[in-house]
Amino acid sequence: MAFGTGASSARGGSPGFRFTLYAILSIVIMFLDQRGEYLEQIRYGLNIAAYPIELAVSSPSAAWRWIQESVATRDTLRAENARLITRNRELELRSMRYEALAKENDQLRGLQEALPPVAERWLIAEIVDIELNSLRQRVLINRGTRNGVFKGQAVLDDKGLLGQTTHVGPWDAEVILITDPEHAVPVQIERTGLRTIAVGTGDAASLALPYLPANADVKSGDVLLSSGLGGVFPAGYPVGRVVEVHRDAVQPLAQVRAIPFASMNIDREVMLVWFREGHPAAPVAAATGAKSGNANMQPQVAAHPKPAAPANNTAPTATAAPAAPSPGDAAAVTAPAKTPAKPVKPVAEPKDAEEGPPIEEDIPPKPEPKSPAPPKTTAELRDMQPSTRRWPG
């Protein structure tokens, strides 16, 4: 009671005593939470305690949406139904062509049989109408460990990567979006195969690529795909599109800005995905064993990206999607005369837009020496692109 002053007759000791007690308790909690996973249980319990409040806050809007849905007129429903049927046909058509493409691609790669899709199972989750910290890019979703959700699980929406789970409660989970300043996602530029890291900026409409050297082959319009490194996201999922490349003569690094494909602010429904273990495109855990993929410490892994150089044995498949040219790229390849020549190899000479992509395709090292893909097939491949590979945004 040495510190006690004021209302010293209060229950539980003087303010000074209680202050010391609670302050030490909070510091211990902070320390443990920071140092490791000791506190997952406590967090879990607190999460359960907070759940009624979550329900109380989110249920009015949920009820309002439910009412809106219930009183939707017949016409609205029919219109929506028609729209969905059209959309479904369109998607089926695309997936048909995609399957043909995938088969052809596998043949070209000499694989015996087609691989199953990397996503084994997914679950639709809804974003709970709750404001977490409005300055951090986090959202709460209504699925938790009861639905099998785990920490560090990839969350997608229908357009691209959205984020990953950070804290998982029994019925809900906190998702850190890829645009959070603390989040970094290992990406690959689709056109060149260049690997780098896309870091969130805190703004829902922008990602930064801070680790690209000033002479890196990147330009506005390039599509970023997840590279499969980092252990959370599988390879080949769309992340965003480069919109701004700023090269400053005195700076060793280029300032590159991208916009994410996923609509961070508009989404109501998101997808939690479970990936097939051992699939070549499945996420590869970094050697450091950073399991949450909170890649604060990971930028070093790919800080010095080498153009299309093999980083690990998943490269051939990981680059399967990037290697296929997309319509935008075919156009883009012809444009840049000012692109500095790469020290390693010319990725795409401006003049031979026809042959550029096939060269890239062969750069990812394959264990078995394969003869270059027949140009005809590649041309066909390109012809099929426009409808099959249209990135949103």
Next chain:
Amino acid sequence: MNAEARGAMVLTAIIALILTVLPLPTYLALVRPAFLVLTVLYWSIASPRAGGIGLGFFAGLMLDVFQSPVLGEHALALCIITYIVVREHQKIRSKPAFQQSLIVFATLIFYETILFAIDGWTHHPLNNPLRWTHTVSGAIFWAPVAAVLNLTNDRRR
């Protein structure tokens, strides 16, 4: 008085927490005062024996669950400011409303400074200057919040 005081306290704290996490349009959310912090401050001044530091700690833990990347952050910050306010509650209570607002403003600045420091130390830095806006709106909102909470207090007495 104690049980009833605690009931009113817990109830108002829960309502304040709901107001804190209620989804609002971005612009409103940025100027939203930290209702739970104001409520805790109010009870620390009005009824320091029943509420005060313990209330601050548990309210802070709930804030941590919703808003904080590291548990215990808001709990520690609220502990510290409630301790100061409990020690000085008689002085603060006797001040006119405007001066109380100024004191609350200073307290909120201190509170946010603690959070800012902890954010940095735990490697979750948040340098957005907008994080300080709630201190201003908290000072502005102090008078109405205190008036509303006074109602529950007066009825009980």
